[in-house]
Amino acid sequence: MSKDSAGFPDDAFDFDLFVIGGGSGGVRAGRIAAAEHGARVAMAEESRMGGTCVIRGCVPKKLMIFAASAPEAAAEAQGYGWRGATAGRFDWPTFRAALHTELSRLEAIYENGFTVAGGTLFKQRATVQDAHTVRLADGQTVSAKHILVATGGRPVRPDIPGAELGLISDDLFELETLPARALVIGGGFIGCEFATILNGLGSKTTLAHRGDHLLRGFDEDMREHVDAQMVEIGIDLRLETKVTAISAEGDARRVRFGDGSEAVFDAVFFALGRAPYTGGLGLAEVGVHLGSKGQVMVDRWSQTSVPSIFAVGDVTDRVNLTPVAIREGHAFADTIFGARARSVDHELVASAVYTRPFEVGTVGLTEDEAAARGPVEVFVADFAPMRQKFAGRPGRVSMKLIVDASDGAAEGKVLGCHIFAPEAGEMIQMAAIAMGMGATKADFDRTMAVHPTLAEEIVTMRRPVRRHGPVELDQAVPDDEAPDVTSDIAPDAPAARAVGV
Numbered sequence: 359m360s361k362d363s364a365g366f367p368d369d370a371f372d373f374d375l376f377v378i379g380g381g382s383g384g385v386r387a388g389r390i391a392a393a394e395h396g397a398r399v400a401m402a403e404e405s406r407m408g409g410t411c412v413i414r415g416c417v418p419k420k421l422m423i424f425a426a427s428a429p430e431a432a433a434e435a436q437g438y439g440w441r442g443a444t445a446g447r448f449d450w451p452t453f454r455a456a457l458h459t460e461l462s463r464l465e466a467i468y469e470n471g472f473t474v475a476g477g478t479l480f481k482q483r484a485t486v487q488d489a490h491t492v493r494l495a496d497g498q499t500v501s502a503k504h505i506l507v508a509t510g511g512r513p514v515r516p517d518i519p520g521a522e523l524g525l526i527s528d529d530l531f532e533l534e535t536l537p538a539r540a541l542v543i544g545g546g547f548i549g550c551e552f553a554t555i556l557n558g559l560g561s562k563t564t565l566a567h568r569g570d571h572l573l574r575g576f577d578e579d580m581r582e583h584v585d586a587q588m589v590e591i592g593i594d595l596r597l598e599t600k601v602t603a604i605s606a607e608g609d610a611r612r613v614r615f616g617d618g619s620e621a622v623f624d625a626v627f628f629a630l631g632r633a634p635y636t637g638g639l640g641l642a643e644v645g646v647h648l649g650s651k652g653q654v655m656v657d658r659w660s661q662t663s664v665p666s667i668f669a670v671g672d673v674t675d676r677v678n679l680t681p682v683a684i685r686e687g688h689a690f691a692d693t694i695f696g697a698r699a700r701s702v703d704h705e706l707v708a709s710a711v712y713t714r715p716f717e718v719g720t721v722g723l724t725e726d727e728a729a730a731r732g733p734v735e736v737f738v739a740d741f742a743p744m745r746q747k748f749a750g751r752p753g754r755v756s757m758k759l760i761v762d763a764s765d766g767a768a769e770g771k772v773l774g775c776h777i778f779a780p781e782a783g784e785m786i787q788m789a790a791i792a793m794g795m796g797a798t799k800a801d802f803d804r805t806m807a808v809h810p811t812l813a814e815e816i817v818t819m820r821r822p823v824r825r826h827g828p829v830e831l832d833q834a835v836p837d838d839e840a841p842d843v844t845s846d847i848a849p850d851a852p853a854a855r856a857v858g859v
């Protein structure tokens with residue numbers, strides 16, 4: 359059997375690795391350690407194998423987004439000559455049954471993938487007893503040379519009267535009936551996606567967000583496009599709105615807002631962020647440093663302050679996305695059991711928010727972030743896409759490239775790419791490859807367009823619409839004193855393209 363820098367197998371322990379949590383990060387780490395590196399691996403999962411992404415996150419959410427897209431598809435079909443096209447009547451029990459059949463299928467794949475690789479699965483909660491020992495809920499203890507904490511996160515509830523009457527994201531997938539009137543509180547990833555789903559499935563949906571635009575942290579233009587689309591599809595969008603109390607009114611919920619007004623809903627969903635799931639895990643007691651949110655503090659090798667204990671995924675609160683958790687788990691397994699040191703680069707992580715009909719795809723710096731670092735040029739394509747335009751459907755695509763305008767080594771490098779369009783998530787994946795390779799605007803320009811597509815606009819933006827940064831770059835102005843000049847170079851540059859011209 360192979361032996362590496364970690365010195366395994368080590369008969370002093372029951373296992374070489376004990377993974378706590380069978381989600382995206384934990385399963386990948388356990389499977390790679392066992393199948394590819396021959397480690398003796400055990401795992402504990404207290405709920406269902408697959409974790410948040412598979413059972414109560416990305417997968418059921420995206421399937422519900424598909425379901426919720428049917429009314430818009432029918433409306434579009436009418437514009438293409440399908441007279442009388444409608445989506446029909448949405449039957450939640452039928453969809454929910456199919457959804458849970460699919461989730462069970464995926465759960466089995468995750469479980470089999472691990473056990474076929476030779477892993478030992480404990481279907482119960484585990485806590486950390488000491489640097490090399492895990493205690494299971496049934497009382498048994500198991501020793502391991504390494505422990506990997508991959509327990510993910512949990513939705514947070516607000517500290518307001520009646521908070522227990524609200525639902526969390528997990529609940530959407532289990533509802534007995536769809537609410538006729540739904541309130542979603544929170545304007546982040548989940549708030550935007552859940553409001554889109556509920557609206558598309560026929561719930562009269564209100565989205566309340568405390569900020570002035572949805573999706574804080576995203577490029578400002580993208581945020582405004584998402585705000586406008588929410589209103590366009592019929593969501594009652596209440597920005598700069600706080601919820602102060604919830605009370606029961608029969609099966610319904612009476613909600614009090616910050617301005618003193620009240621309204622009644624059939625369901626209230628909290629989408630207020632997620633907290634690392636470390637409560638009661640025993641980590642602090644054995645000397646693992648936790649951050650202010652309870653996240654496990656790790657170095658770039660995902661190692662904690664206790665050398666035998668590692669952590670990956672949402673529980674570390676680095677970038678809380680499935681592909682990141684998977685990559686961190688894989689890198690951990692290769693480093694510790696494969697004698698191949700690999701760490702994860704958390705820069706340039708692309709992501710998408712699956713709003714409808716247009717979604718947001720983003721990678722790299724926002725315009726504001728980039729402008730704060732140095733001179734940049736901003737290229738924008740803003741147009742009514744052929745497909746929607748022909749069908750008489752609303753919506754304008756927006757694509758933005760932010761380009762380094764310094765005269766240094768990074769001159770011309772694309773620093774940020776932001777797309778608001780149908781299937782923007784698919785497009786941004788491709789842009790992320792180019793940007794990861796350090797592509798410049800000239801590289802984009804040299805690329806021949808694929809016509810007629812939406813994505814071709816990303817290689818045909820000729821002139822910047824704005825430039826940020828010092829006017830005279832040669833002047834020795836210290837960075838913190840440099841004027842932040844925003845000049846309109848070509849105010850008419852975002853070509854209002856209709857029908858693929």
Ligand SMILES: Cc1cc2nc3c(=O)[nH]c(=O)nc-3n(C[C@H](O)[C@H](O)[C@H](O)COP(=O)(O)OP(=O)(O)OC[C@H]3O[C@@H](n4cnc5c(N)ncnc54)[C@H](O)[C@@H]3O)c2cc1C
Nearest residue numbers: 379381382383404409410411415484510671672678679680
């Ligand atoms: C509604 C929603 C939609 C999302 N959509 C996307 C998306 O579209 N794209 C994307 O990239 N990301 C998305 N995410 C985020 C993504 O789901 C997470 O980033 C990812 O699942 C994190 O993986 P993980 O392995 O860190 O944790 P998890 O997948 O949460 O796995 C942790 C596992 O550990 C188990 N566990 C916890 N404590 C213990 C214990 N003490 N003993 C035993 N088992 C334990 C849990 O039951 C769970 O199964 C979404 C999240 C939500 C909530």
Ligand SMILES: NC(=O)c1ccc[n+]([C@@H]2O[C@H](COP(=O)([O-])OP(=O)(O)OC[C@H]3O[C@@H](n4cnc5c(N)ncnc54)[C@H](O)[C@@H]3O)[C@@H](O)[C@H]2O)c1
Nearest residue numbers: 516544545546547548549568629630631632678679710711
């Ligand atoms: N498409 C995707 O990739 C995807 C989808 C869903 C979730 N996720 C992941 O899951 C994480 C959690 O999603 P999320 O939407 O819950 O978190 P989030 O951090 O994206 O958004 C939280 C929202 O809640 C608001 N908020 C927080 N506390 C509040 C309070 N007390 N009162 C009022 N508003 C409050 C914030 O202003 C913000 O708008 C995301 O950050 C992301 O990492 C990813």
